[in-house]
Amino acid sequence: MSQFAYRRILLKLSGEALDPGKSRGIDFDALGQFASEIGEVHAMGVEMGLVVGGGNIFRGAQVPAELVDRITGDYMGMLATVINALALQATLESKGVPTRVLTAIEMRPFAEPFIRRRAIRHLEKGRVVILGAGTGNPLLTTDTAAALRAIELKAEALFKATKVDGVYDSDPVLNGDARRYETLNYRAVLNQNLKVMDTAAISLCEENNMPILVFNLTQPGSIMKALRGESIGTTVRGE
Numbered sequence: 603m604s605q606f607a608y609r610r611i612l613l614k615l616s617g618e619a620l621d622p623g624k625s626r627g628i629d630f631d632a633l634g635q636f637a638s639e640i641g642e643v644h645a646m647g648v649e650m651g652l653v654v655g656g657g658n659i660f661r662g663a664q665v666p667a668e669l670v671d672r673i674t675g676d677y678m679g680m681l682a683t684v685i686n687a688l689a690l691q692a693t694l695e696s697k698g699v700p701t702r703v704l705t706a707i708e709m710r711p712f713a714e715p716f717i718r719r720r721a722i723r724h725l726e727k728g729r730v731v732i733l734g735a736g737t738g739n740p741l742l743t744t745d746t747a748a749a750l751r752a753i754e755l756k757a758e759a760l761f762k763a764t765k766v767d768g769v770y771d772s773d774p775v776l777n778g779d780a781r782r783y784e785t786l787n788y789r790a791v792l793n794q795n796l797k798v799m800d801t802a803a804i805s806l807c808e809e810n811n812m813p814i815l816v817f818n819l820t821q822p823g824s825i826m827k828a829l830r831g832e833s834i835g836t837t838v839r840g841e
Contacts (some may be wrong), residue, residue: 603689604730605830606646606648606829606830606831607759607830608648608726608757608758608759608775608829608830609648609649609749609758610649610650610651610755610756610758610795611648611649611650611651611757611758611759611760611761611829612650612651612652612653612748612752612755612757612758612759612761613650613652613653613696613753613761613763613825614652614653614654614744614745614760614761614763614799615636615649615652615653615654615655615686615819616654616655616657616688616744616763616764617654617655617656617657617658617659617661617682617683617686618655618657618658618765619632619636619763619764619765619808619819619820620632620633620654620658620686620689620751621658622765622820623771624658625629625839626658626659626701627659627661628658628685628686628689631743633689633690633693635822637693637694637696637697637699637825638689638697639786639819639823639825639826640694640699640730640788640825641694641698641699641824642825642826643701643724643821643825643826643829644728646826646829647728648654648829649725649726650725650730650731650813651730651731651732651733651737651751651755651757652690652730652731652732652733653733653744653748653751654682654683654686654687654690654692654733654744655683655686655744656681656683656802657679657682657768658677658682658685658686658805658817658826659686660679660681660682660683660803662665662674662675662677662678662679662740663675663676663679663757664674665678668721672740673741673839674740676740676741677740679736680706680707680734680735680736681735681768682739682769682831683734683735683736683744684705684709684734684735685702686734687703687705687732687733688703688712688713688734689733690732690772691703694730694732697758697809699730700727700728700729700730701730701731701732701763702714702721702729702730702731702732703715703732703733703734703833704716704720704724704731704732704733704734704793705734705738706734706735706736706737706739706747707735709735709737712784713734716733716762718754718755718802721733721754721755722737722755722756724771724782725786729746731755733747733751736749738778743799743800743802743803745762745799745800745802745803746800746802746803746806747761748799748803749802749803749804749806749807749812750798750806752775752807752812753806753807753810753812755762757812758813759812759813759814759815760807760812760813760814760815761814761815761817761825761828762799762814762816763816763817763818763819763824763825764818764819765819765820766818766819767782767817767821768782768783768784768816768817768818768832768834768835768836769782769783769791769796769797769798769816769835769838770782770783770784771783771794771796782836783836784833784836784837784841785835785836785837785838786798786837786838787837787838787839787840787841788804788805788807788808788838788839789808790839791804791838792804792805792808798814798816798836798838799814799818804838805823807841808840809819809834809840811839811840813837813838813839814837814838814839815828815835815836815837815838815840816835816836816837817835817836818834818835819825819833821834
C-alpha cells in the first residue's frame, strides 16, 4: 500500500462513460474494461466507493418541463443510476470482486439502504461499495452525491473519471490551443466557472478539504496511475 498516494478513494463515473457509443443504454464491453481496472486496484488493497450517474439512460434535467416536472424527472434519473449500479455490481462480481450496492432511496429487494457506518464497514471488509440513487434528493446532481459520499466515507480523494484528460481553460474539442491545468484551487474553479463539477459539489469539497482528481478513464491504467500520484489529469485542492 505504501506505493499509493491514497488508501481509500471515491470514484465518480458518469453514466455516459458506460455508453461511449451513445446508444442510450449500457455498453458492456466498456463496462468490462472499467471493471477490470477497478478489480486490479481492489486486488492491491485500495478501498473504493463508486458513485455512478445515469445520463446514459435518463437525465432528469433534460425532460421537457411542459411534459414532466423537474422533481419527477430527477427521481426518474435516480432510478437510472441504480440500473447502472446493478450493472456495475454484476460485472465486477463476474471478475471476482466482492461488492455491495447501497442506495439513497430504499430498494431492499436488490440493494441495501445507504447507512454511513455500514458503508464504511463494507469498505473495511474489502468490498467495493457502489452508491446509487444520488443523494436521494431532487435538484442535486450525482457530482454532488459523489462529493457528499466521499466526505461521509472519509475518502482521501475524490476521483472524477471523464472522457478528457483533465480541466482546460476552454473546450479542447473546439479550441486546439486550450491549456490543461495540472493543479487548481477550489476558488479558481468557482470564479472561472470551469466545468469540473457543479457548484454545490465544489463547495462541499472546499469546505471539507477533499481533493478532486479529474482524469480520462478511457486511457488504460488511469486509475492505477492516479493512485500512484502520477500527473495524468488535473488536481483540485485548497491553497
